[in-house]
Amino acid sequence: MGTGYVGTTTALTLCELGHQVIGYDVDPLKIASLQNKNLHFYEPGLKDLLVKHLHSGNIRFTENIKQAVQQSEIIFICVGTPQNDDGSANLEYVQQAATMIGNYLNNYKVIVNKSTVPVGTAEKVTKWIHDSMVSPIQYDVISNPEFLKEGTALADSLNPERIVIGSHSEKATDKMKNLYSKFKTTFVHTTPQTAELIKYAANSFLATKISFINEIARLCENVNVDVKDVAFGIGLDSRIGSSFLQAGIGYGGSCFPKDVLALLSTAQQNNTNLSLLEKTYSINNTQPFYFIEKIKNKLKDIKGKNIAILGLSFKPHTDDIRESPALKIIEELYKQSANIFVHDPVAKLPKILSQKITQIHSIHSLPENTDALIICTDWPEYETFDWLQVKQKMRNPYIFDGRNMLNASNMTKLGFYYDGIGYRQF
Ligand SMILES: NC(=O)C1=CN([C@@H]2O[C@H](COP(=O)(O)OP(=O)(O)OC[C@H]3O[C@@H](n4cnc5c(N)ncnc54)[C@H](O)[C@@H]3O)[C@@H](O)[C@H]2O)C=CC1
Ligand SMILES: O=C(O)[C@H]1O[C@H](OP(=O)(O)OP(=O)(O)OC[C@H]2O[C@@H](n3ccc(=O)[nH]c3=O)[C@H](O)[C@@H]2O)[C@H](O)[C@@H](O)[C@@H]1O
Numbered sequence: 001m002g003t004g005y006v007g008t009t010t011a012l013t014l015c016e017l018g019h020q021v022i023g024y025d026v027d028p029l030k031i032a033s034l035q036n037k038n039l040h041f042y043e044p045g046l047k048d049l050l051v052k053h054l055h056s057g058n059i060r061f062t063e064n065i066k067q068a069v070q071q072s073e074i075i076f077i078c079v080g081t082p083q084n085d086d087g088s089a090n091l092e093y094v095q096q097a098a099t100m101i102g103n104y105l106n107n108y109k110v111i112v113n114k115s116t117v118p119v120g121t122a123e124k125v126t127k128w129i130h131d132s133m134v135s136p137i138q139y140d141v142i143s144n145p146e147f148l149k150e151g152t153a154l155a156d157s158l159n160p161e162r163i164v165i166g167s168h169s170e171k172a173t174d175k176m177k178n179l180y181s182k183f184k185t186t187f188v189h190t191t192p193q194t195a196e197l198i199k200y201a202a203n204s205f206l207a208t209k210i211s212f213i214n215e216i217a218r219l220c221e222n223v224n225v226d227v228k229d230v231a232f233g234i235g236l237d238s239r240i241g242s243s244f245l246q247a248g249i250g251y252g253g254s255c256f257p258k259d260v261l262a263l264l265s266t267a268q269q270n271n272t273n274l275s276l277l278e279k280t281y282s283i284n285n286t287q288p289f290y291f292i293e294k295i296k297n298k299l300k301d302i303k304g305k306n307i308a309i310l311g312l313s314f315k316p317h318t319d320d321i322r323e324s325p326a327l328k329i330i331e332e333l334y335k336q337s338a339n340i341f342v343h344d345p346v347a348k349l350p351k352i353l354s355q356k357i358t359q360i361h362s363i364h365s366l367p368e369n370t371d372a373l374i375i376c377t378d379w380p381e382y383e384t385f386d387w388l389q390v391k392q393k394m395r396n397p398y399i400f401d402g403r404n405m406l407n408a409s410n411m412t413k414l415g416f417y418y419d420g421i422g423y424r425q426f
Pocket of ligand 1: 002006030078147
């Protein structure tokens with residue numbers, strides 16, 4: 001249930017494991033698109049697998065919830081859990097899905113919560129199903145959180161570093177073990193509550209690593225040190241690890257921002273003060289504006305300047321712009337009356353911005369008198385641009401690299417003024 005990033009990837013992974021899968025979504029357009037072999041979002045490698053399994057017959061998509069529920073032994077809830085205004089997780093779609101399952105339950109089934117949900121949600125789902133059942137039927141609700149990353153969703157899902165199964169029922173656990181028996185990985189068998197917290201703690205820890213290095217980056221700028229060297233030096237310690245130490249304009253996406261807030265909300269509801277996580281959140285919130293200050297200092301006045309933004313998505317290899325730091329930077333520069341041009345290989349400007357801002361589809365369409373280029377997403381193709389040609393289009397050859405992806409000394413040699421995050425200026 002839910003054929004978004006997680007639902008579609010999970011469905012196709014299960015097909016690869018040899019299972020028969022039915023995809024159901026409340027949005028008929030998504031179902032129609034998937035039935036027609038088209039993904040309604042961009043995720044590398046997923047379309048090939050969709051075509052493969054529509055042909056193999058392992059997957060089919062339906063708008064018929066009754067059939068989807070009644071013909072399944074195991075039902076995965078993969079619906080969105082967006083942020084409420086107060087930061088807590090909105091469980092409205094999970095409740096809807098649970099109610100639909102209850103309405104049509106016809107025999108024993110395992111209901112798997114794959115959506116990211118706060119501690120205690122498995123119990124709620126159990127109750128929602130119970131309350132909507134027409135006649136009493138046995139079922140188990142378990143928690144099986146997902147750890148895939150957008151951009152590498154398929155590879156992550158096909159090669160999980162661990163599978164967490166939170167279950168109070170031996171029967172349900174056995175069914176899940178059987179389902180995943182082809183995976184050679186570590187299985188963590190625990191309670192649903194623990195599984196639910198593992199998911200939020202994992203995302204919050206990764207977000208904290210990013211905010212940590214972003215704060216160190218601010219210090220680096222004041223003590224003439226390059227944060228990339230610091231990240232490399234500390235990352236070699238296996239207790240620290242080198243991943244998620246890339247300083248930049250902050251984390252975005254549909255998960256870290258909302259999940260950090262949701263965990264803070266759970267903590268507040270349970271009289272616990274997570275002050276470190278509060279800092280993670282506030283450092284991240286200020287990071288794009290910290291970067292804009294650097295740009296303002298160099299350009300003096302933003303008003304009327306022609307500024308090109310390279311990268312719109314919250315990270316490369318996805319078209320997802322939810323909570324993308326690029327949007328915060330664009331909105332702030334727009335407020336300060338800059339003329340903005342945006343480039344992204346796959347992501348599109350949201351409607352509300354496309355009326356005010358120009359999206360260019362090639363770097364060659366930059367205006368002749370560009371004053372500055374700001375890299376917001378580390379798309380690999382930006383590394384291989386013909387930068388000398390780009391420079392010819394620029395009134396001021398200024399590059400602000402919000403992802404520290406370009407080689408600073410090469411760019412300086414080409415005649416650019418180059419600045420990154422936590423970057424030592426020569
Ligand atoms: N996107 C990601 O990288 C990851 C997301 N998650 C979590 O997984 C969950 C889903 O995330 P995404 O796949 O990104 O969301 P998404 O927004 O891409 O997809 C959710 C889908 O659920 C559908 N839906 C809503 N209510 C429904 C219902 N009652 N029955 C059937 N379908 C319904 C929507 O139409 C939508 O297609 C969230 O809780 C998220 O936090 C977890 C790990 C990774
Ligand atoms: O729960 C989720 O939805 C998922 O959230 C993240 O995955 P995702 O948001 O797809 O992407 P990440 O690669 O984690 O990047 C998140 C953000 O952090 C930023 N980031 C990442 C790494 C880094 O070193 N520095 C940094 O700024 C990225 O640019 C991006 O904006 C987690 O990595 C997944 O394990 C998790 O399943």
